[in-house]
Amino acid sequence: MVPLNVEFYSDRDLYLAYMPFLNEGGVFVRTPRQYDLGDEVELHILLPDALEESIVQGEVCWLTPVGAQNGTPPGVGVTFVKDPEKVRHQIEQIIARHLNSSEPTLTM
Structure with missing residues (x-):
């Protein structure tokens, strides 16, 4: 399993990275x-203001390649599989x- 760090x-x-439309939740991680x-x-x-990182096992479910339209940064969406x-x-x-905001996120 590949480690992937995100802060x-x-x-x-x-809010911009969260993917609420995934059944178990997930986040978009900027990475080339x-x-x-x-x-x-x-x-x-x-997470913001956290003192320690949390570890979640996930699966890549979204790809945004380098050079994507609309200037969206490259990265991957990861759905949470094990979230103890x-x-x-x-x-x-x-x-x-922010959940009812109309501001577009990095995935939708």
């Missing part, structure tokens, strides 16, 4: 590294005030 500095950064759909990854996530620390719940609490 969110603000609520807004987290090439992945394939279905690749298993171990996400090391540092309930990171999805933590994310939704942090970004609750």
Whole structure:
């Protein structure tokens, strides 16, 4: 399983990366590294104001290649497969005030 590190500095950064349309939740991770759909990854996530990172096992479910239209940064969407620390719940609490925003995210 490939380790993938991601740090969110603000609520807004987290909102832009969160993928609420995935059944178990997930996040978009900016990276120029090439992945394939279905690749298993171990996400090391540092949420805003957190002192320690959380670890979630996930699977690549979205690809944005280098040079994508609309200037979207390259990266991968990762759906949560094993989330023992309930990171999805933590994310939704942090970004609750943004969830009804019309601001486009990095995936939709």
